[in-house]
Amino acid sequence: MSIGKKQFELSACLASLFFLFGIGYGIYEFINILHTSTLAIASIINVSADICSMTLGYVLFICSVIDKSHNDKNLNNYLLLLFTCFCSSLLDEICWIVDGDISQIHLNIAANTLYYIGAPVMAFLFWRYVVTYLGTERKEIKIVNTILACGLGVAIVVRLLNPLLGFYFTVSPDGIYHRGNLYSLSNIYSYSAVLLTLILVFVARKRFKKYQIVILYLYAFFPLAIGVFTLFIYGLSLSSPVIMLDLLLMYCVLNVIQSRERSISENELQMATAIQEGMLPHTFPPYPDKKEFDLHASMNAAKEVGGDFYDFYMPDDDHLVVTIADVSGKGIPAALMMMVTKTLIKNRGLSDFEDCSKILSSVNNQLCENNEIEMFVTVWIGVLHLPTGELTYANAGHEYPAIKRNGGKFELIKEHHAPPIGCMEGIPYKVEKLTLNPGDIIYVYTDGVTEANNSKGEFFGEKRMLDALNLPCEEGMVELNSNVKSSIDEFISGTPQFDDITMLSLKYNGTDNT
CATH class of the missing domain: 1.20.1070 (Rhopdopsin 7-helix transmembrane proteins)
Known part of the structure; x- marks a missing residue:
């Protein structure tokens, strides 16, 4: 013992x-x-x-x-x-x-x-x-x-x-x-x-x-x-x-x-941790000259290296691509799969950013090739058109995103889920659309948030997450993510972290012409 x-x-x-x-x-x-x-x-x-x-x-x-x-x-x-x-x-x-x-x-x-x-x-x-x-x-x-x-x-x-x-x-x-x-x-x-x-x-x-x-x-x-x-x-x-x-x-x-x-x-392992951390964007704000949006993301791995990742990039001046994903498993195997998946999605997203379905289908087929260890990845990917606020996104078995309309409260967007990528070739992925108005916020996360558990075996859950998201927030997306993480830490009260905790918050500020 x-x-x-x-x-x-x-x-x-x-x-x-x-x-x-x-x-x-x-x-x-x-x-x-x-x-x-x-x-x-x-x-x-x-x-x-x-x-x-x-x-x-x-x-x-x-x-x-x-x-x-x-x-x-x-x-x-x-x-x-x-x-x-x-x-x-x-x-x-x-x-x-x-x-x-x-x-x-x-x-x-x-x-x-x-x-x-x-x-x-x-x-x-x-x-x-x-x-x-x-x-x-x-x-x-x-x-x-x-x-x-x-x-x-x-x-x-x-x-x-x-x-x-x-x-x-x-x-x-x-x-x-x-x-x-x-x-x-x-x-x-x-x-x-x-x-x-x-x-x-x-x-x-x-x-x-x-x-x-x-x-x-x-x-x-x-x-x-x-x-x-x-x-x-x-x-x-x-x-x-x-x-x-x-x-x-x-x-x-x-x-x-x-x-x-x-x-x-x-x-x-420390070198692997440094390499993985180096692959994730960690400079915030990422585009100081871009006033159309405010963005912040974080990942807290359960082990030295994790299987979650987030990513964001601008393939042109008018579009912002955001991704969050969760690889099955933990540790080094999940970290290796994470780095491969992140690279494939970004490479495809830079050229086909106008079609989220095409990005996921292509990467899914590539991951299914010689996937002898049968690992899979849940992914949420969205493309925000900055001039209009139109958000197109696709969900491959990932958690439901949360949205807050300007002046309202956070609520989950429960729509169609396709299977995770890496499970089976030829899966079609449905594209969803919504329009963000100035002041609206999208919050995406991995299951490490909702499934964080305390000493009694209770999960943090979606309700507690929404309550944390709806706490007063005056300092932007950094404070929003911090509120959620602090609520999780208070809930688990020292219980060892079982899964990676990853989250990304995006606020649309609009343009002068919006």
Whole structure:
């Protein structure tokens, strides 16, 4: 589950304090025991390795929190894996320090019990890390996840019963740790979980890069090798330090490279955003010397790049062509389709501006050629004859425009809709006509306006849009569009924007002869 930013920051601060406390406590106890008693060489090696492991764990924790190159679930699993490994290192150090101390028998038993719990927990978290790294939750994966979760519960219960039954270890009255008769079975769950994880990596190998597969297999190999080694040789406990080194390798190779690749993608996406924004006219007023009309348009993309667009241009001194469109889908595919469609419409509109139907039919046929991804575009295109105020327009599946007569209120023009362009070749598009008088306003928009939704799932809707359009407006079309956008923002009240929000307002002022 994705957690909020503030909750994440609080959890990170508390975890950081725990890491620092663990490292400080470990160093203090190690120095204290060196001054008060004599530790065996094996104990000194193990405790030193555990302190180095904890220090490395804290450094990795800080780097991971600052970097945050993973998705939220993947980051959470990695941090939990790191945290568990840190705790195992701390517990292992305690076990070695108190081993043989009669006064610390209960602490010895408790620390070893919790240490034994660490291995199956880390094996399960490794499985979850790979699953979230793949970003898949297929039915088969969910079944295996349930089995492993149940198995983890059983493994933990067995370890909690160990102080009473002595399955895996015992602590003798003289305070010395001894392996139990079933010690060799203590890692069955861990090995099984890791093996299933490696099988998943193999099955999904096409979704990994070669270096990612190698790193994940190495992560599994080294702890397994250490586990097998310690089955036959007692005296060295290096599982947690080795796993911490594996986590360092995972971070450096998987996450740093992933972060670099994401950075490259983000830079390319920023360039795509700049290119798309550059294709839309954004200088207002667009024709300062033209007093016959006032025009303003805006687009707010839901993602870095969007599928909506608007356009306007004057093919001659007497005509103004305005277009607004909405491409099906979102993101980069919609943005590419948007740029192609905008270019085709404008190229055709510059020559055939007197026939909106001909423009749409031509572009429709061109888009239908090799349209294997079956994307389509809703379009409203209008041509205003400046000397007379006559507006001819055609609607290809787009939203109803709104009109305000001078002195009146905005209302929708509900007329015939033809299918969007890009659906099927040979579709005829009907041309509609109306005459604008000085002071009349046409407002066109995409469905991102009316379908903006709040936290309750309610749509902004046509009524709220008309209410916003009818608010007092003394500063021209810029204020008109701003009123609508402000009303939308107030309505959604922080709910993430789902669709592109695009609008264009055109006021006809008339000419001296009108």
